[in-house]
Amino acid sequence: MERQGLPIGIRQVSKRYGPVHALDDVSLDISSGEFLTLLGPSGSGKTTLLMVLAGFIRPDYGSLMFGDVEMIRVAPHKRNLGMVFQNYALFPHLDVAANVGFPLRLRGVARQEAGARVERALELVRLGGYGTRRVHELSGGQRQRVALARAIVFEPRVLLMDEPLSALDKQLREHMQIELRRLHETLGMTTVYVTHDQREALTMSDRIAVLHRGRIVQVDTPQHLYERPASRFVAEFIGESTFLPIEPCEGGYSHAGRNLRLPNGTAPAGCRVLMLRPERLQIVDGSPPEHMNVLQGRVQDVVYQGDSVLLQVELTGGDRIGARCASTRGAMAAIPQRGAPIMLGLSLEDTVLLADDDVP
């Protein structure tokens, strides 16, 4: 299974349902062999976009290229895609091997070769020897793997997945995320993955496209998306964050009368809020260091959460923010008592200013 994945080019794809823009002029390039995740809240259009790629939804207009071939008018069964559905959509009357071998049967692959390929696909998803089992004898995670094996057995060059892990419990889901990642690295097919779980998206993807109200609001690597969100919507949707109001002042911006130091000296015009990630705030002792913005306040509450400790802090000026510290003994010892004054430092590269309106 050494074939290269196909690059996908999406151009101006639009779909309206009455007055609602399910997809509003969406353009996106996915490179060969990339793992791209479509992420967004429900109703953002991520599933609609995946269904357009699969051919189950006909857009009003737009263009869809797989490699050099225009696919937008091609019927779903002629697009040669692997697809994993949310509810798996396995055939209950067939055993595991027949389920996995179904795409090969449709393509007229000789029985002997098909048998070997089915067995290989089952081994890839770690279900070797399960061929004669019935689907109803399998657990949720195993069914999920059968659905995956069926999607990859004919070596498609594009693989689509629609929230395939959402029905699994948390532990199994995290395990399967790593498995899927490994499988993608082994097979190298271009993969488009839909989820509303931001953590899942961060774990698995090469790049993430965040959708909101039928538009792509940002496409970036997980790290960029988390550390440099392009809008307040993205910052709120991915990870924990609080926002502090800021005012423009001479040479930049200020919060509660203090000028903010900025990473490159200057910030773009039109920013309204400062984004704070709780785990990027550090407790500062003594004189504030040069490379940080410092926020002063009073500890309101200390919440022990096992892997970390959450501080609730009321800043001088009245804004409330959260800060997260490690729960190691040393770090815990440095946490001030409830009601005590506290200084929190935010390093310059974590100082992110955003416009307030969530949709550009």
Next chain:
Amino acid sequence: MNRAAIAIEPNLVELRRDAVAERLSLFGLSLPALALVTVILVIPVGWLFGLSFLADDGSLSGVNYARMLREPSYVRILLATFEISAMTTLICVLLGYPLAYVLSQLPRRVANLCMLGVLMPFWTSILVRTYAWLVLLQRHGLINIGACGLGCGSSRSTLCTTSPARSSGLSTSCCRS
């Protein structure tokens, strides 16, 4: 669509054409069934309805409808029809709702058995079912004999021609859930 618009909205015309073609082909698939329903249902019923507006000599008139309102027997039949249907509905609700509720609370196995008890008479031919009611309700039927034994019935009464009897007979036909 002029050329500029096509360039701005790629494949707009083609996709719209595909959508129309798909809708037409789906409609085409339903044509045989549609034709069958038209021939055996729509046409005969329409024909009968049309006939109701024709007088005996074939001229167009409302004489049939006038007769329906004038003749007391028709009026009586219509009224009886509504009366019996209302009573049937009432009996169905009063018997059916508690029964459905009990069935829904029973263990699955028992509920299925009881459901069979409900369905059996429903599957039985209407003729057999009507005779079964006759066995119960006729002058020398089980109910009347029992009532006489208790001293509250007259040996001469015939239950099966009363309208509650008609209603319960119909109820067994209607009461499904």
